Amino acid sequence: MVKVKIWGSLKNLADGSDYILVTGSNFKEVVDNISMKYPGLKPQIKRGISLAIDGKIYKESWFTPIDKDSEVVLMPYMQGG
Amino acid sequence: MDQITPKAVKEFKIVGTRPLRPDGIDKVTGKAMYGADLYAPNMLYGCLLRINEPHAFIESINISNAEKLPGVKSIITFKDFLKINPDNKNNPILENCIANEKVLYDGHAIAAIAAVDLNTAKKALKLIKVKYKKLPFVINIEEAMKTGAPIVSVGKKNENIPDGYSDNVIQYCSFGNGNLEDGFKTADKLIKRTFKTPSVHQGYIEPHACLASMSNDGKADLWCCTQGHFNVRSICSNIFKMDNSQLKVTASEIGGGFGGKTTVFIEPIALALSQKSGHPVKIVMSREEVFKATGPTVSSLVDVEIGMKKSGKITAAKAIIRYEGGAFPNETYELGAQSAFASYDLDAVKTEAFNVLTNRPTQAAYRAPGAPQSIYAVESVIDELCQHFNLDPLYVRILNAAKKGTKSSYGPTFDDIGLKATLEAAKDHPHYNAPLKENQGRGISCGFWFNFGGNTCVSLNINFDGTVGVVEGNPDIGGSRSSISQMAAEELGISLDKVKTVIADTNSLGHNDVTDGSRVTFSVGLATIKAAKLAKKELCKRAAKLWGIDEDAVIWKEGYAHPAGANAGNQEPLSLEDIAKVSSQTGGPISGHYEVNAEGAGVSFGVHLVDIETDMETGHSKILRYTVFQDAGKAIHPSYVEGQMQGGSVQGIGWALNEEYIYNHDGKLQNPGFLDYRIPVASDLPMIDPVILEIPNPGHPYGVRGVGETSIVPPLAAINNAVSRATGIRFTELPLSPPRVLKAILNKQ
Numbered sequence: 001m002v003k004v005k006i007w008g009s010l011k012n013l014a015d016g017s018d019y020i021l022v023t024g025s026n027f028k029e030v031v032d033n034i035s036m037k038y039p040g041l042k043p044q045i046k047r048g049i050s051l052a053i054d055g056k057i058y059k060e061s062w063f064t065p066i067d068k069d070s071e072v073v074l075m076p077y078m079q080g081g
Numbered sequence: 082m083d084q085i086t087p088k089a090v091k092e093f094k095i096v097g098t099r100p101l102r103p104d105g106i107d108k109v110t111g112k113a114m115y116g117a118d119l120y121a122p123n124m125l126y127g128c129l130l131r132i133n134e135p136h137a138f139i140e141s142i143n144i145s146n147a148e149k150l151p152g153v154k155s156i157i158t159f160k161d162f163l164k165i166n167p168d169n170k171n172n173p174i175l176e177n178c179i180a181n182e183k184v185l186y187d188g189h190a191i192a193a194i195a196a197v198d199l200n201t202a203k204k205a206l207k208l209i210k211v212k213y214k215k216l217p218f219v220i221n222i223e224e225a226m227k228t229g230a231p232i233v234s235v236g237k238k239n240e241n242i243p244d245g246y247s248d249n250v251i252q253y254c255s256f257g258n259g260n261l262e263d264g265f266k267t268a269d270k271l272i273k274r275t276f277k278t279p280s281v282h283q284g285y286i287e288p289h290a291c292l293a294s295m296s297n298d299g300k301a302d303l304w305c306c307t308q309g310h311f312n313v314r315s316i317c318s319n320i321f322k323m324d325n326s327q328l329k330v331t332a333s334e335i336g337g338g339f340g341g342k343t344t345v346f347i348e349p350i351a352l353a354l355s356q357k358s359g360h361p362v363k364i365v366m367s368r369e370e371v372f373k374a375t376g377p378t379v380s381s382l383v384d385v386e387i388g389m390k391k392s393g394k395i396t397a398a399k400a401i402i403r404y405e406g407g408a409f410p411n412e413t414y415e416l417g418a419q420s421a422f423a424s425y426d427l428d429a430v431k432t433e434a435f436n437v438l439t440n441r442p443t444q445a446a447y448r449a450p451g452a453p454q455s456i457y458a459v460e461s462v463i464d465e466l467c468q469h470f471n472l473d474p475l476y477v478r479i480l481n482a483a484k485k486g487t488k489s490s491y492g493p494t495f496d497d498i499g500l501k502a503t504l505e506a507a508k509d510h511p512h513y514n515a516p517l518k519e520n521q522g523r524g525i526s527c528g529f530w531f532n533f534g535g536n537t538c539v540s541l542n543i544n545f546d547g548t549v550g551v552v553e554g555n556p557d558i559g560g561s562r563s564s565i566s567q568m569a570a571e572e573l574g575i576s577l578d579k580v581k582t583v584i585a586d587t588n589s590l591g592h593n594d595v596t597d598g599s600r601v602t603f604s605v606g607l608a609t610i611k612a613a614k615l616a617k618k619e620l621c622k623r624a625a626k627l628w629g630i631d632e633d634a635v636i637w638k639e640g641y642a643h644p645a646g647a648n649a650g651n652q653e654p655l656s657l658e659d660i661a662k663v664s665s666q667t668g669g670p671i672s673g674h675y676e677v678n679a680e681g682a683g684v685s686f687g688v689h690l691v692d693i694e695t696d697m698e699t700g701h702s703k704i705l706r707y708t709v710f711q712d713a714g715k716a717i718h719p720s721y722v723e724g725q726m727q728g729g730s731v732q733g734i735g736w737a738l739n740e741e742y743i744y745n746h747d748g749k750l751q752n753p754g755f756l757d758y759r760i761p762v763a764s765d766l767p768m769i770d771p772v773i774l775e776i777p778n779p780g781h782p783y784g785v786r787g788v789g790e791t792s793i794v795p796p797l798a799a800i801n802n803a804v805s806r807a808t809g810i811r812f813t814e815l816p817l818s819p820p821r822v823l824k825a826i827l828n829k830q
Contacts, residue, residue: 005492008255008431009241043240048412052493056780057531058680073492076254076415080533080598080790081340081446 002030002066005073006041013040027051028062030072048077095571096783099720103563103581104334113334116290116306121361124292125154126199127354128364129179129190129347130206131374135440135748136218136231137184139211142192147208152201155358156209158192162353166322173409175320177443178349184213185233185408186442187749188373195354195362218440218748222382222405225249225437233408233438249438254415256491257431264397264429268388272465275384276458277814278797279741280377283447284732284760287336288371293351294361299323301355303330305348308338308556309595313348314587320349321356331586332556339558339732340446343595346375372753376445377742379404379413379436381454385421389466393477398422398490402434402455406444411436413444416531417451419491420794421459424478424500424527424686426487440748446597448729449530449790453736453797457815460526460798465811474525474802475513478688479504482527499712499776500527500686506772507688512708521694521705524803528687528794532787533598534679538591539608541569541616543671547658549573551582551612553605554593559789560721561601567717568606568783572613574640575657591676599787602717603778604679610782616673623667624655681780682787687711689730689795693803700823702738702804708770714778714786726771726792733796735761739816 001021006014014020015038022037024030031049035042050059051066052073058064059078066072107113144156159181162169169175180191192209196202217231224230230247237251265271291305301323307313310330318328335342347364355362366375384401400421404414418434432455444450467474482504487495507513507525517523540552551569555561566580573580594600617637624642625632634649635642641654664671692706709726716722739759743751752758777784797815805811810825 007492008257008433009253013241040240047239055493055496056681057493057533059533059535059678061678061680064680071494075419075492076412078416078531078533078598079412079446079450080531080600080787081343081448081450 002068002070002072004030004034007074010041010044014038024066026062026066027058027064030066050075050078093571095567095577096715096717097719099718100563100567100577102560103566104557115287115336116333117365119292119304119333119363121292121294124361124363125195125197125354125358126202127193127195127351127362128199128202128206129350130192130209131188131190131370132184132211132213133187133749134184134213134215135187135220136216137213138216139180139182139184139191139213141212143210144192146210147194147205150201150205150208152197153194153205154197154360155195155354156192157350157353157357161357162320165353166320169320172320174316174344175349177409178346186440188370188442190374193350193354195358195360219249220439220441220744220748222380222403222437222439225405225439226403226435233440237410237438250435251410251438252414252436253434254418255431255433256418258488258490259427259429261397261399261429261431265388268396269391270466270469271386271388272462272469273384273386274462274813275382276461278381278454278457279815280380280441281736281740281742282372282377282758283339283341285337285339285341288366288368289342289346289375290365291348291351292361292363293348293355295352295356297359299327301328301352303328303348303352304333305330306333306335306342308335308342308558308597310556311554311587311592312343312595313345316345317349317352321352326588329586329588332584335556335558339448340450340597341376343446343597368755369753372758373750374442376443378447379406379444379451379454383455383458385458385462387462387466389470391470393470393472393480395425395427395481397429398427400432400455400459402432403437404434404451404454405437405439405441407441408438409443411444413451417455420452420529421455422490423529424483425481425490426483427490430490432490448732448793452528452530452794453733456528456794457797457801460795461801464798464802475504475508478527479508497776497779498684498686499774502776503686503688503710503712503774506774507690507710510708510772512690512706517692520697520807521692522803522805522807524691524693524799524801524806526689526795526798526802528689528791530599530685530791530794532603532682532685533600534604534682535594535598535600536592536678537604537608538593538676539605539612539674540590541609541612541673543616543657543661543664545661545664547579547661549575549580551580551609552585552590553582554585554590555596555601555605556584558596559725560718561605564602564717564721565605565609568609569613572610573617573657574638599789600682603682603781603785603787606717606783606785607679607781608675608677611675612673614673615675616671619671619673620657620660623660623664623671626667627655628652683714683778683780685712685786685788685791687791687795689799691799691803693800693807695804695807695822697826700819700821700826702817702822704734704766706767708772709792710772710774711788711791712776712786713773713788714781715775715784716773717783717785719773722773722788723771725788727769729790729792730769730796731761731766733793734766734800737797737800737815737817739818741816
């Protein structure tokens with residue numbers, strides 16, 4: 001299982017905790033499984049999310065590997081100016 | 082100008098030098114082709130009818146008289162876009178370009194005309210008869226959030242909005258760690274303040290301009306000034322239900338963007354007018370249109386509460402951020418929330434952020450969108466706490482600075498970051514201890530930005546004469562062509578004058594994300610280095626053929642193919658030019674291509690020091706000295722990096738001291754021109770002294786980080802803190818224009 005930190009305003013749409021546990025070994029699997037396990041998060045995932053994996057922010061790369069021990073943080077989709 | 086480079090950084094020959102900028106002569110002689118410089122045979126001139134009301138329901142638009150005017154070739158309204166593609170009904174980008182049922186802000190367009198000349202087009206605009214019903218409007222954040230406020234647009238609310246707000250509050254987020262209550266309890270002092278910042282414009286000198294040519298068979302060419310022509314293609318082909326391949330978009334030279342040219346405002350209009358008339362159509366926005374109908378920043382209302390021990394240690398911090406970005410949703414509030422406390426290592430921190438609809442023009446990105454506003458509030462409170470405890474503001478920031486291993490306030494744990502080194506550099510700089518006189522104050526602020534990577538394609542072509550053409554797809558807004566050429570020359574081991582980098586149109590290269598997020602030197606540089614490596618591999622292969630040895634027995638070193646060791650033979654090394662000249666005979670042209678969705682851009686921190694003298698009789702604040710310290714990663718072309726640091730600082734100075742969108746009581750913008758909207762000019766400023774800290778980004782082969790955005794973040798608070806210290810009055814609203822400062826001085830007296 002991968003432990004994923006979610007941001008504060010998503011807590012109530014998941015199970016009220018700062019962290020959720022999902023299976024998956026890469027970006028896509030983890031995000032797909034979050035959607036499946038926590039349907040309340042689907043609208044945000046549809047709007048766009050990024051994943052910070054061990055401190056690095058990934059916006060899309062589906063096949064970025066995620067280890068069981070990786071620090072994984074769900075973040076909004078990032079954009080700049 | 083200083084450059085602080087750790088010894089561990091790789092030695093370079095071309096990277097890190099300061100060659101003359103390749104676009105310099107064209108730009109200073111007027112030869113460079115900007116958006117408005119483009120012409121086509123039988124071209125028409127387009128212009129838009131804009132309604133000067135903040136909120137109105139459009140009852141009817143009668144174009145019959147305008148159509149009859151000789152020389153008028155086509156007129157369009159939103160209805161034409163619905164005929165093209167019914168899905169356009171729900172397209173907010175298009176609805177911002179041209180109103181559907183409602184005018185949503187002062188200057189919102191409702192129709193467009195193409196005619197044989199601009200005078201005819203403008204004359205025809207006056208013949209369009211519009212009936213509309215004025216609606217109640219709201220342009221102020223606090224008013225817009227209240228239940229009972231006029232509603233800008235229904236049905237836009239996300240699913241997670243807390244109760245108690247009007248339907249203008251459409252987006253909400255929160256971030257944080259730790260127990261705030263416990264953290265605040267252990268503080269020796271709590272300070273809570275509310276801060277306001279106005280909408281400001283990016284102020285690019287070149288107005289938006291485009292030339293569109295759409296034929297009856299559905300193919301189209303579009304030339305425009307943009308930060309991302311592939312994005313323009315995606316947006317426009319979606320609106321027109323076209324295949325991407327049928328719309329070729331070419332980016333012109335660009336006269337400033339700073340985030341404001343990352344979307345479209347006139348391009349779909351020009352395409353529709355061209356489609357309807359059968360002629361190419363050119364549209365050039367006036368300055369007034371740029372101010373009224375393109376994207377300024379969000380304006381903000383931010384509460385910050387910070388607890389601190391006598392020692393200077395921050396015990397807890399909280400911010401409630403409210404941004405308004407006009408009439409359509411945006412994501413800037415999230416970036417503000419994530420950036421607010423990113424510079425600090427905090428056990429207890431929380432940010433909440435709201436995005437609020439108002440009857441103002443839709444915000445667009447502006448360098449580090451969302452970060453300057455929230456960080457201004459945070460850094461101002463930290464400074465006030467430092468004053469309260471009589472603590473050195475740099476000492477306090479060093480004490481609390483985020484570092485490797487810090488769990489950031491927005492979630493992830495930081496890897497190698499350069500904030501502490503940047504703060505230490507500021508502490509050791511002569512500026513920090515220079516004496517100050519009466520009515521002078523020194524301000525300091527940290528700043529942060531994420532930096533991004535993204536989709537990037539590069540083709541690197543070895544010409545038969547041994548020169549190299551690099552083809553990339555990101556408009557050059559900050560010197561990227563030079564930096565990319567330098568990285569290509571460095572990797573190939575050839576002189577810089579052999580390399581030329583050009584920006585390809587959308588049919589000549591795979592998709593490239595917008596030039597934003599400080600991504601280009603990082604991402605395009607990475608792709609260029611990889612493409613050069615592939616080209617080197619092929620060059621070695623050709624040398625192997627010529628020498629009759631195995632290709633694995635050839636290595637590339639400093640621009641030459643060498644036999645790898647004694648067993649490979651003792652052939653004279655072959656230069657890139659030697660191999661290129663016979664490439665037709667050894668297998669054909671040689672090139673390297675690389676495509677990537679680059680990830681791993683490193684975050685960047687900056688620290689700004691500013692000395693200000695405030696005239697206590699007029700309220701005018703003069704900047705005496707300004708020093709910028711920034712963790713820039715490897716500076717490929719240090720002059721351009723310094724230029725980014727200086728440019729961002731100057732824009733932040735304008736934001737802090739003078740710039741603001743001013744609305745009157747009927748919701749109309751009062752200062753849509755550079756005479757009344759005052760950006761800083763050279764005579765307002767001392768030389769901005771940049772100090773580059775080269776802390777390499779481990780995620781890039783040459784250590785590049787993004788540099789273009791961070792520098793606009795700290796000036797707001799640095800100047801606020803300087804003026805507050807100079808006057809002895811704590812300010813909480815920008816800009817610190819002479820009337821506002823004088824009023825506070827007089828109130829104090």
